[in-house]
């Protein structure tokens with residue numbers, strides 16, 4: 001059976017690595033230098049880094065230079081997220097050398113542009129399906145963006161290569177992933193799914209790994225690593241068999 005990929009997260013706000021609760025601005029816990037965090041995950045054996053520009057996602061500025069510095073310093077694969085909504089921000093994201101970029105808001109607000117970039121860039125484009133219930137949320141998860149299932153069907157028909165699925169109610173809470181949501185998404189698409197939000201324990205990761213045969217390819221892990229619920233080495237070991 002294919003193993004579950006792990007993507008340790010570095011979410012950047014105002015130049016610092018942070019974690020939010022439910023993705024809400026103002027709930028930040030700071031964890032210092034994003035570059036140091038990213039290098040630590042790489043040294044611990046990560047094959048992927050999930051790197052998020054939260055200011056770009058919220059529209060409160062951006063950390064573009066720092067994000068680029070972090071992405072360029074990595075020898076591992078990078079998934080870049082946050083505020084990629086037009087040609088300029090996409091070009092800047094791809095210029096960092098990121099393996100793939102994650103599109104959120106634009107998938108709801110600018111479907112024609114997203115269809116165009118999917119056609120142009122193939123599996124360098126993933127779409128973030130960030131939901132409360134089955135309602136998508138955009139603009140840093142602050143605004144409703146339509147129905148999950150309608151959007152998934154549209155993106156599938158346009159050839160979207162991969163989805164990053166986040167239950168916002170779980171994100172940053174250490175309350176465990178929404179396994180049912182992941183199963184439901186996998187039942188409606190044959191594209192790989194990356195799980196995000198809520199991982200609290202090695203058992204959570206093992207439970208997500210059970211969904212690999214259904215189409216779950218990877219899991220993002222943020223708060224649990226920063227809170228030292230387990231080490232990345234332990235997590236990689238837990239999903240390696």
Ligand SMILES: O=C(O)c1ccccc1NCC(=O)[C@H](O)[C@H](O)COP(=O)(O)O
Nearest residue numbers: 009023057140171172196197198222223
């Ligand atoms: O990814 C985004 O664009 C984003 C926008 C607004 C708020 C949060 C956003 N991302 C958060 C993440 O990707 C987290 O790193 C990830 O879900 C990890 O969650 P957890 O393991 O629960 O800390």
